[in-house]
Amino acid sequence: DIVMTQTPLSSPVTLGQPASISCRSSQSLIYSDGNTYLSWLQQRPGQPPRLLIYKISNRFSGVPDRFSGSGAGTDFTLKISRVEAEDVGVYYCMQATQFPWTFGQGTRVEIK
Amino acid sequence: EVQLVESGGGLVQPGGSLRLSCAASGFTFSSYWMSWVRQAPGKGLEWVANIKKDGSEKYYVDSVKGRFTISRDNAKNSLYLQMNSLRVEDTAVYYCARHFDYSYGPWGQGTLVTVSS
Numbered sequence: 001d002i003v004m005t006q007t008p009l010s011s012p013v014t015l016g017q018p019a020s021i022s023c024r025s026s027q028s029l030i031y032s033d034g035n036t037y038l039s040w041l042q043q044r045p046g047q048p049p050r051l052l053i054y055k056i057s058n059r060f061s062g063v064p065d066r067f068s069g070s071g072a073g074t075d076f077t078l079k080i081s082r083v084e085a086e087d088v089g090v091y092y093c094m095q096a097t098q099f100p101w102t103f104g105q106g107t108r109v110e111i112k
Numbered sequence: 113e114v115q116l117v118e119s120g121g122g123l124v125q126p127g128g129s130l131r132l133s134c135a136a137s138g139f140t141f142s143s144y145w146m147s148w149v150r151q152a153p154g155k156g157l158e159w160v161a162n163i164k165k166d167g168s169e170k171y172y173v174d175s176v177k178g179r180f181t182i183s184r185d186n187a188k189n190s191l192y193l194q195m196n197s198l199r200v201e202d203t204a205v206y207y208c209a210r211h212f213d214y215s216y217g218p219w220g221q222g223t224l225v226t227v228s229s
């Protein structure tokens with residue numbers, strides 16, 4: 001199985017400041033069709049996960065443009081340009097290039 | 113609005129059974145693969161099972177093979193997970209999730225399954 005490793009595991013941030021989360025996969029996520037199936041999910045406290053970003057950098061419906069994704073191969077990044085109070089929660093990266101689809105361990109974003 | 117609503121969770125003894133349901137609305141259910149994903153208390157996310165649009169293909173994580181069965185009824189816009197021989201380690205919130213371009217979106221609110229004596 002592909003192992004997804006996120007850093008940091010916890011990220012205290014100041015409101016209005018940027019935040020960044022890294023995700024590294026144990027092998028390349030480039031699929032045979034040329035796409036890279038790396039997603040980011042947000043889980044607010046007490047809520048189910050919510051899809052933010054798919055295929056590295058595509059925002060899902062309704063996701064604010066302060067969220068952006070980048071990366072290639074085995075190294076990926078989620079950036080929040082200006083953190084708002086509603087962004088508090090745990091963020092997961094997820095790969096769907098190889099079965100079974102696997103998740104990172106999660107990064108907790110909290111306000112300083 | 114796309115909506116997924118799970119039901120059927122509860123407290124069950126080890127070795128017992130439960131059947132989870134997920135009612136879908138707001139989209140053409142029969143056009144999407146669907147999955148069950150679980151989250152143990154305070155832990156991360158784990159894919160459990162998925163099923164093709166027409167139900168002809170089903171896949172499971174190794175730890176539930178032979179014990180869990182995923183199914184769907186496209187006429188009723190519903191997804192199911194039959195869970196037998198439940199173990200303490202199956203305790204988790206179970207989410208149903210729609211596949212979207214090799215990801216999961218959206219997710220239901222989840223239903224809690226507690227396996228304990």
